[in-house]
Amino acid sequence: MRNLSEPYGIIMIAKEITAPAARRMFLFLLVLTVASALGFQGWRTLINNFAVEVGGLSGFDMGLVQSIREIPGFLALLVIYLLLFISEHRLGALSVLIMGLGVALTGLLPTTSGIILTTLIMSFGFHYYETVNQSLTLQYFDYGTAPLVFGRLKSLGAATNILVGVLIFLLSSWLSYAQLFAVLGGIVVLAGAWCLTRDPSDKELPPQRREMVFRKRYWLFYVLSLLAGSRRQIFVAFAVFLLVKKFDFSVQEITILFVVNNVIGYFANPLIGRAVNRFGERAVLSLEYAVLIVVFLTYAYTDSRLVVACMYIVDHLVFNFSMAIRTFFQKIADRQDIAPSMAVGFTINHVAAVAIPALGGILWLVDYRIVFLGGVGLALGSLALTQLIPGQLAAAGRGRK
Numbered sequence: 001m002r003n004l005s006e007p008y009g010i011i012m013i014a015k016e017i018t019a020p021a022a023r024r025m026f027l028f029l030l031v032l033t034v035a036s037a038l039g040f041q042g043w044r045t046l047i048n049n050f051a052v053e054v055g056g057l058s059g060f061d062m063g064l065v066q067s068i069r070e071i072p073g074f075l076a077l078l079v080i081y082l083l084l085f086i087s088e089h090r091l092g093a094l095s096v097l098i099m100g101l102g103v104a105l106t107g108l109l110p111t112t113s114g115i116i117l118t119t120l121i122m123s124f125g126f127h128y129y130e131t132v133n134q135s136l137t138l139q140y141f142d143y144g145t146a147p148l149v150f151g152r153l154k155s156l157g158a159a160t161n162i163l164v165g166v167l168i169f170l171l172s173s174w175l176s177y178a179q180l181f182a183v184l185g186g187i188v189v190l191a192g193a194w195c196l197t198r199d200p201s202d203k204e205l206p207p208q209r210r211e212m213v214f215r216k217r218y219w220l221f222y223v224l225s226l227l228a229g230s231r232r233q234i235f236v237a238f239a240v241f242l243l244v245k246k247f248d249f250s251v252q253e254i255t256i257l258f259v260v261n262n263v264i265g266y267f268a269n270p271l272i273g274r275a276v277n278r279f280g281e282r283a284v285l286s287l288e289y290a291v292l293i294v295v296f297l298t299y300a301y302t303d304s305r306l307v308v309a310c311m312y313i314v315d316h317l318v319f320n321f322s323m324a325i326r327t328f329f330q331k332i333a334d335r336q337d338i339a340p341s342m343a344v345g346f347t348i349n350h351v352a353a354v355a356i357p358a359l360g361g362i363l364w365l366v367d368y369r370i371v372f373l374g375g376v377g378l379a380l381g382s383l384a385l386t387q388l389i390p391g392q393l394a395a396a397g398r399g400r401k
Helices: 010-016 020-053 059-069 071-082 088-106 112-140 146-171 177-195 216-245 251-279 281-301 305-332 335-366 368-386 389-395
Strands: none
Touching: 020 059, 020 088, 020 112, 020 146, 020 177, 020 216, 020 251, 059 071, 059 112, 059 216, 059 335, 071 112, 071 335, 088 112, 088 177, 112 146, 112 305, 112 335, 146 177, 146 251, 146 305, 216 251, 216 281, 216 305, 216 335, 216 368, 216 389, 251 281, 251 305, 281 305, 281 368, 281 389, 305 335, 305 389, 335 368
């Protein structure tokens, strides 16, 4: 199989995956990933300006919304039990459909309670699809291919985000927020409904355990997932809010930033997947956390619109390095543990994430810098723990990376 990080077209990439079941799953995940990216990017691009300009939400209100948004991620453990009643690939398609419904309804409810309700619907769909997506990728692709598939799917998601950004930039002067949310959500609903009619599964794969799995030897994966979830919330909940609240970025300027981020991501994500294979998980994650220390310090102290915009771009780029946490787990895990462990890992990822946006919203009222200095501490802790990866891989017989 050729290197999937090379710039082939979508059809060419699918052909290079020779196993029929793996090819079917790649194309299935491609459609759902594009739909999920379209819905979430559209929601994320619009939500801060919609909340401030139409809903009149404060920093505390947005912290509360973002905290509640993470509750479905915290409840990702329920995926294990849902799989007793529905196949994993159908759950993925249904999740995307539900996500689209939540996005479509957002513009119709411009109050704090309305935004909370639609955010929950969107978030259940988004988080449950991400759990299934990660699980299916690790099940259907081997150690060398999985990072490349993760990178390629993220690249395609970035391309979708570019399209969404361009559309919102062009249409925002003509359509209301409610209309923009409805158009984006409707497309996602249609994609999820279509995928519900597909069956890309391979009956010969080892059956996944349908119960919670906690193993002592997975402890580093659990802790890194917890810290990654905490760091992620500072980025998702407060980085864009900083741009809007302190630096007065308009919806058009935020959209331009998202487009730039995703142009870079389209080309960089396949290279990140290749870097995981070449340099190993420790090197990739160490670089991420070292860069984040600089990014969060800059968020806290810069007064420059240009500098903070550049830091946001860098922040978005290194955010994608976290795929190395999942490929690290793949190398130390039993194959039957992948689906339940992805659900457990997703829940752990969101334990602190449920509390951090609300806590950050309170701290923001005291001094917004405290939020980003907390991010520095998280990055330092993650950097230290990442140095233990080689020992974990050696114990699992996977080499020292």
